[in-house]
Amino acid sequence: MNWARAKAVVWRHIYNFKHSLDRVFDMFYWPVMDLLIWGLTSVYIRETASFPDLVKILLTGMVFWQVVWRSQYEITTNLLEEIWAHNMVNLFATPLTIPEWMMGVVLLGLTKMIFTIVFVFSLVFLMYGVEVLQIGWLLLPFLTLLLISGWYIGFIVSGFIVRFGNRIQTLAWSGVYLLAPFSAIYYPVETLPMWAQKIASWIPASYVFEGMRSVLTSGTMDQANLIKSGVLTGVYLLLSIKFFFFMFNNSKKQGLCSLE
Numbered sequence: 001m002n003w004a005r006a007k008a009v010v011w012r013h014i015y016n017f018k019h020s021l022d023r024v025f026d027m028f029y030w031p032v033m034d035l036l037i038w039g040l041t042s043v044y045i046r047e048t049a050s051f052p053d054l055v056k057i058l059l060t061g062m063v064f065w066q067v068v069w070r071s072q073y074e075i076t077t078n079l080l081e082e083i084w085a086h087n088m089v090n091l092f093a094t095p096l097t098i099p100e101w102m103m104g105v106v107l108l109g110l111t112k113m114i115f116t117i118v119f120v121f122s123l124v125f126l127m128y129g130v131e132v133l134q135i136g137w138l139l140l141p142f143l144t145l146l147l148i149s150g151w152y153i154g155f156i157v158s159g160f161i162v163r164f165g166n167r168i169q170t171l172a173w174s175g176v177y178l179l180a181p182f183s184a185i186y187y188p189v190e191t192l193p194m195w196a197q198k199i200a201s202w203i204p205a206s207y208v209f210e211g212m213r214s215v216l217t218s219g220t221m222d223q224a225n226l227i228k229s230g231v232l233t234g235v236y237l238l239l240s241i242k243f244f245f246f247m248f249n250n251s252k253k254q255g256l257c258s259l260e
Helices: 003-019 022-048 054-086 088-093 098-128 134-167 171-178 194-200 204-218 225-253
Strands: none
Touching: 054 088, 054 098, 054 134, 054 171, 054 204, 098 134, 098 225, 134 171, 134 204, 134 225, 204 225
């Protein structure tokens, strides 16, 4: 055993840390996210241990979060696939425009999302007897708002990726989770500290998850919160599209081939 060579392997990867956001995220980001989300969920469970609809609320929240995550994931990974395949220059050397590319990845993600949601809804019902469809007509605006939330997050993350390349590709999987603790997926917003509640008030998804719990427990929800979520979601989508255009044009000035 030559310890010098073993030491060389260690240093070879340590030197890569400053160039790889993925490795840093693996060390710190995911443990913090797990601690925040499941820690706050544990507090909520402890305070509502005898609540009869607790399992239904947690499973429905998990299913709804898949809509946000998957819709964001489809946009960012489709962009990364072009970078990985060294196809960015070829792609935009064609008559393809940025709005056309955006519409393409949105339609692709929407198609795949429909199959995913039907599958997950069926699986939750078969395995746990939880029928998400009991939310009724509100299911449509809930899913629509969550879907669009994933889109605006996807375009923001894609903007950073198209500007800085695959050095920050980890954001394609982890970027959406920055909002997860403030989205109140599994627990009410009031479980959060006051400073975090203020942030949550600007997160459209938090109103959807709060509304979901309200519908499951009382059968009603505050329509004003649904409207506020819709307005915020629409504004953020428009801003995210403008942001992607800005970052793409900035990247194009430096040469799209630099991304590959």
